[in-house]
Amino acid sequence: MSGSSKSILVFLGSTRDGRQGLRLARMFMSHLSEHGLVPTLIDPLEINAPLLTNPIHFMPDQSAAPEWLKKLDQQIKEAVGFVFVCPEYNATVAPALTNLIDYFPPASYRHKPASIATYSMGTMGGCRARVALLPVLGEVGMFALPTSLMIPTIQNAEIADDGATTNERVISKVTQICKEMDWYVGALQSQKAATTGYPN
Ligand SMILES: Cc1cc2nc3c(=O)[nH]c(=O)nc-3n(C[C@H](O)[C@H](O)[C@H](O)COP(=O)(O)O)c2cc1C
Numbered sequence: 501m502s503g504s505s506k507s508i509l510v511f512l513g514s515t516r517d518g519r520q521g522l523r524l525a526r527m528f529m530s531h532l533s534e535h536g537l538v539p540t541l542i543d544p545l546e547i548n549a550p551l552l553t554n555p556i557h558f559m560p561d562q563s564a565a566p567e568w569l570k571k572l573d574q575q576i577k578e579a580v581g582f583v584f585v586c587p588e589y590n591a592t593v594a595p596a597l598t599n600l601i602d603y604f605p606p607a608s609y610r611h612k613p614a615s616i617a618t619y620s621m622g623t624m625g626g627c628r629a630r631v632a633l634l635p636v637l638g639e640v641g642m643f644a645l646p647t648s649l650m651i652p653t654i655q656n657a658e659i660a661d662d663g664a665t666t667n668e669r670v671i672s673k674v675t676q677i678c679k680e681m682d683w684y685v686g687a688l689q690s691q692k693a694a695t696t697g698y699p700n
Pocket of ligand 1: 514515516518519520521522587588589590591592619620621622623624625626654
């Protein structure tokens with residue numbers, strides 16, 4: 501974890517035409533900023549990573565890695581926390597998200613908090629995607645924060661394209677997640693400053 505950084509990466513899980521998730525990711529971006537955090541959207545559609553053939557930590561010469569891969573690895577290393585905005589696809593995590601996560605080593609993610617927001621067009625709010633994402637994040641060394649946001653029938657959630665919403669339940673959960681993230685980031689930074697032996 502780097503110094504007093506407030507960088508939070510907001511990973512979006514969908515690349516689909518007409519995707520619903522971008523509005524929710526934008527909502528997190530503005531709420532995280534309002535809470536004094538510095539969010540960056542990690543959009544798999546923009547990054548357009550190929551299906552994984554060579555994770556960065558498996559490359560004998562990482563300096564020869566593609567620029568996008570080196571840049572995102574650096575962003576992950578510098579981030580102090582993550583928000584995952586993930587749709588449920590066939591009862592699990594959207595593959596664009598795990599494809600991106602898998603490119604990077606635990607050393608880049610380790611000991612950092614992660615919040616999960618899932619959604620679906622059905623009634624279950626992507627709860628199975630949440631359950632499936634938890635061990636993935638744990639495996640690469642993140643720890644999931646307790647507050648979860650699950651949005652059923654996302655198409656009716658009244659979130660505008662820019663992320664603005666009047667949906668009280670969603671606002672309340674996003675606010676709670678941002679406060680929680682800010683608290684945990686601060687707690688880790690204080691502990692890191694006050695002690696030696698940070699477990700790399
Ligand atoms: C390939 C695929 C599989 C899906 N599987 C599920 C599912 O298992 N459970 C569910 O509630 N919704 C499922 N859905 C509906 C999605 O949750 C819904 O379309 C959501 O809007 C997808 O997110 P996106 O619009 O950001 O891509 C599926 C959609 C797709 C495209």
